[in-house]
Amino acid sequence: MKEYKLESLIYYSKLTLDKEHILKSSSKDIQEKLDLYAKDGWRLVSTDVEDFGIGMYFYLYFERDLK
Template sequence: MKDYKVETLIYYSKLTTDSRHIVKSSKKEIQEKLDEYAKEGYSLTSTDATNFGSAVYIYLYFEKTI
């Protein structure tokens, strides 16, 4: 049997000349979530991202066998 979890992270765009500011600011938090779920025995199975207005939504899909 498998247990599934979805983690949603939201980042907002801001006026800047750095077009990669969301990538740079999100790396640390995403790595922390990966580490957190790995400690609980979950593995990352898929990711997805969408945008709405000035927000970027990143979805991390995890699973583990129970």
């Protein structure tokens, strides 16, 4: 039997000449979440991203075996 968990992260666009600023800031945060969940036995099984104009939602879907 499995259990599932969803982690949602949101990043807003800002005025900058760096068009990859969301990618840069989100990569560090997402890696921290992956490391944190992995320590507790969770596996990343899927991801999704939703663009809503001034920002982006990142969805991380995790699963692990029930203990």
